[in-house]
Amino acid sequence: MGALCDFCGEHRSMVYCRSDAASLCLSCDRNVHSANALSRRHTRTLLCDRCASQPAMVRCLAENASLCQNCDWNGHIAGSSSAGHKRQTINCYSGCPSSAELSRIWSFVSDIPNVAPEPNCEQGISMMSISDSGVSNQDNAAGDSILLDIASATLVSDIGTCDKLLVGSSSGAGVNLLPLATGQTETAGSVDSTPDKDSCMQVPYTPDKDMFSKDSIYEDFCVDDADLAFENYEELFGTSHIQTEQLFDDAGIDIYFEMKEAPAGNSTESKLKQPANSNAVSADSGMSNPGVKGDSSVCTPLRQARSSLSLSFAGLTGESSAGDHQDCVVSSLLLMGEPPWQPPGPEGSIAGGSRDSALTRYKEKKMRRKFDKKIRYASRKARADVRKRVKGRFVKAGEAYDYDPLCQTRSY
DNA sequence: GTGCCGAAATTGGCCACAGAAGGCG
C-alpha cells in the first residue's frame, strides 16, 4: 500500500472505485460518491494491499492482506507454499458508509481512518452494499448482527441467489449484497480464488468441504435462475432478448461444464493463459482486440462467449449502474475462471449425475429459448416470410428468385 | 502423446424493404 488518493492526492488511498477507475481515500470516497444518486451507486471495494492499484478480490487470512486477482494469483499460485492459504471474498459496496460502519464490516481492516459524516449523503449503512463472505463468517460466530446477516446471505450464494442478492437486501441491516466486480466467484465459504478468469485453468484454493459436499449446491445451480438475472437486466435496460440469450449461449456456459475436466495442476499452461491484467474490463478489451484473435489455441469457446458478452453490453458502459451491474453480475458469472458451483480438484468432484443433470437442464432450456425467439415486429416477420430470395438473400420485388417461401417455386 | 487431415458443426454476413424513430420547417 502507500498509493495516494487519486482525488485529493494527499491521503492514502484505501478503496477502489471501478466506475471512476480511481483509488480513493475514505474521505474522498464519501465526498465523491455522495454527490448524487448515480455516483452513490458506484461500487467500490478495498484496494489491493500488495499492488495498491487494483481492486482487492480476496482477503488472505494467513497474510492478513487484501489482494487483487493478480496478486492473489501470484501469491497463491499452485504448488507454492502459500497455495493453501484460506481466503475470503471481499465484495463491493455502494452508498456512503461511515468509517464506523466500514470498520464494523471490514473488521479485518484495522486502520480505517475516521471520516467525518457527509451531510449530502443521507443514506449510510442503509444504502451500503457490502459483502464480507467466507470463513470468517463461520469462524466468527459471535460477530455483530450485520456480519451475521451478510454471512447468512452469502452462505447461500450460488448462482441462483446471486440476482436476488443483487436487488434485494438481507434482513436486519438492509444490506444489499453486490457480487464482486470481476471474476470473483460468489462461492460462499472459503474462497476459491480465480485469478485467471480468462483461461480455463484451475487455481489453488481451500475448499470448504461443507459447502461443496452438498450436492444441492450444484444441484440447485439452475440456469433458469441465472437467466433471471439477465431477464431482469433486460427489463431494466431494454436489451434485446436475443442479446441476453446469447449471454448463455453454448459457448458461454458449456465451457463451464466442460472445463472443470481440464487438468488442474498444469501450472505451465495456466501461466501461459494468465492474463496480463486481472481487471475484467481490460480482459474483455483484450478479447475484443483483433490482435488477440490470432491466438486460437487458447480457450476459443471462452473467447466466443466473452465476445458475445461484450457485444451484448456494448451500449451499457459508462457511469450508469448498468456498468456496475455488468461488472458485478455478468463478470462474476461469465468471466470467472471456473464455475462457482464447481470447485476444482478431488474435493470438489461432484457426482457425474448431478453435473449431467445440470447440463441437461441447461441444454433443454436453451433449446426452449431458441424456439421461443421473440419477434419484435410481427409485420416484418410476416413480410420476411413471404419475401422471395436468391440463395437466401432477399431480392428486389419483381426480380428473378430461386426461392419463394409461399410456393417453393423458382422464377427461372 | 502429438500432429495431421477430413468431416461435421457453428457462426456471421448478406440481401430488400416496411415501419419505427428522429430531425426539420
Place this chain on the structure above:
DNA sequence: ACCGCCTTCTGTGGCCAATTTCGGC
C-alpha cells in the same frame, strides 16, 4: 405545441462462406 414531410435506422429469414470443433488415423 402540433403537424407533415423527409431521412435514417432497424429487424426480419434463408442461404452460404468462413471458421471452429471433432474424430479417426
